[in-house]
Amino acid sequence: MTAPSPSTAPLPAGPVWAAVDIGGTKIAGALVDSAGTLSRRVQLPTPAKESGAEVLAVVHRVLDHLAAAPDWAAVTAVGLGSAGPVDLARGTVSPVNIPGWREFPLTAEVAAHPAVGTRPVALAGDGVAMAAAEHWRGAARGVDNALCLVVSTGVGAGLVLNGAVHPGPSGNAGHLGHITVDLDGEPCPCGSHGCLENLASGTAIARRALAAGWEPGGTDRTARAVAEDALAGHPVALAAYDRAAQALAAGIAATATLVDLRRVVIGGGVAAAGPVLFEPLARHLDRYAALPYVRGLEVRRAELGTDAGLIGAAALCR
Numbered sequence: 568m569t570a571p572s573p574s575t576a577p578l579p580a581g582p583v584w585a586a587v588d589i590g591g592t593k594i595a596g597a598l599v600d601s602a603g604t605l606s607r608r609v610q611l612p613t614p615a616k617e618s619g620a621e622v623l624a625v626v627h628r629v630l631d632h633l634a635a636a637p638d639w640a641a642v643t644a645v646g647l648g649s650a651g652p653v654d655l656a657r658g659t660v661s662p663v664n665i666p667g668w669r670e671f672p673l674t675a676e677v678a679a680h681p682a683v684g685t686r687p688v689a690l691a692g693d694g695v696a697m698a699a700a701e702h703w704r705g706a707a708r709g710v711d712n713a714l715c716l717v718v719s720t721g722v723g724a725g726l727v728l729n730g731a732v733h734p735g736p737s738g739n740a741g742h743l744g745h746i747t748v749d750l751d752g753e754p755c756p757c758g759s760h761g762c763l764e765n766l767a768s769g770t771a772i773a774r775r776a777l778a779a780g781w782e783p784g785g786t787d788r789t790a791r792a793v794a795e796d797a798l799a800g801h802p803v804a805l806a807a808y809d810r811a812a813q814a815l816a817a818g819i820a821a822t823a824t825l826v827d828l829r830r831v832v833i834g835g836g837v838a839a840a841g842p843v844l845f846e847p848l849a850r851h852l853d854r855y856a857a858l859p860y861v862r863g864l865e866v867r868r869a870e871l872g873t874d875a876g877l878i879g880a881a882a883l884c885r
Contacts, residue, residue: 583641584884585633585686586818587626587677588876589649590693591615591664591720594622595873596629598638599881603704605874607636619667622677634682645677645688646880648696649723651746655738656691663745663756664721689883691725692738693717696879697834697869698725699732703882705870706832714819714828715869717876718844719835721795722764722815728826731880744768761872766814769837776807787852794840808840809847816851823861836867841868 581601588595590613597608609627609632633639650662658674659672678688679829691699698715700706707715713727722744726733743758744764752761765771776793781803783792797804819831823847837844848866856864 568670569664576877578616582643583638583640583824584755585630585639585645585880586877586880587647587648588693588696589613589626589660589662589673590876592741594625594629595877596876597874597881598636598642599878601885602882603700603878605877606638607633608736608808608877609633611854613665615667616663616676616678617667619665619669619671621747622665623671625885626673626677627680628684631679635802640681642686644884646696646789646883647673647688647690648693648876648880648883649673649690651692651694651723651742653690653692653738655690655734657690657781660690677746677861678799685836686840688878689879691734691883692742693879694741694743695725695732695734695738696883697723697875698727698832698879699826700743700871700875700879701832701834701869702727702732703885704878705794705875706867707830708728710830712826712828713832714741714743714822715832715834716815717820717835718811718815718855720767721770724822724824725728726822743818743822745823747792747843748809749854755835763814763818765806767811767818771812772807772837775810777803779803779806781807790837791839794837794843797840797843805843808843811837812844812847814850816855819864820823820857820861823843823856823864824858828864830865830867832860832869834872834875838868866882 595610601871707713715725722742724743726741736775753819772790
């Protein structure tokens with residue numbers, strides 16, 4: 568007996584959601600079933616320095632790829648997780664790292680894609696999407712109150728409060744990357760100064776290491792290369808990660824003090840540094856999370872890796 572061809576394969580028994588994850592370096596898409604399993608995954612680079620129309624064209628290419636799958640007929644909704652800030656009421660996004668998108672009508676533009684048709688489109692910031700994913704299938708499962716962070720090109724975060732993801736009225740609750748942790752800090756592209764993202768993102772880590780005299784052994788000048796040298800004991804690389812961990816600790820402790828959290832989940836490319844990030848983070852949290860009810864915060868590494876944004880975008884549709 569032969570397996571059915573793609574054109575005659577049976578459709579999934581349960582609902583399927585189309586998920587798109589939009590960040591400063593990549594735009595990913597996948598079909599996600601009710602168990603959170605991904606299929607038809609695709610990832611393309613974000614033309615972040617190009618026009619808004621060119622960025623949208625990549626989103627449409629991702630949707631074209633998903634719509635070509637036999638399972639597209641079972642798709643009931645489209646979920647979008649985007650770098651923020653976002654505006655849920657208007658369906659717009661203004662990612663700090665994508666200058667061509669300012670108050671960009673992402674929900675309407677995706678809804679206008681021919682393959683989307685009448686399917687509803689759900690939008691959230693990438694941090695909220697990550698929190699939804701980790702609360703559904705990852706390291707925040709079964710927890711009523713948690714902070715989930717994405718530390719990558721930027722720093723995003725989402726809150727789980729009283730057992731549910733809490734996006735806030737605008738969709739930006741928990742937008743930790745743009746709180747001020749350095750009162751005399753440098754200007755941030757968001758318009759503020761001393762933002763956490765300017766100190767703790769992968770971009771910031773690499774920039775700080777290079778400014779302090781770090782010289783990569785090869786052509787890779789990213790935070791990943793800094794982490795490799797930090798693991799080997801390079802003092803400048805270690806100092807760059809220590810400073811990032813200190814900034815993260817200050818932001819995490821402030822959030823936990825404000826809303827009374829017990830668990831913190833950290834994902835994104837910078838979290839892949841492992842002990843280079845998490846050991847100094849624990850040390851700095853001991854300093855900043857000083858009140859009795861926030862001492863001993865449980866910090867876990869995210870479980871869903873690079874799939875978190877897509878699983879979270881699908882979770883918006885559940």
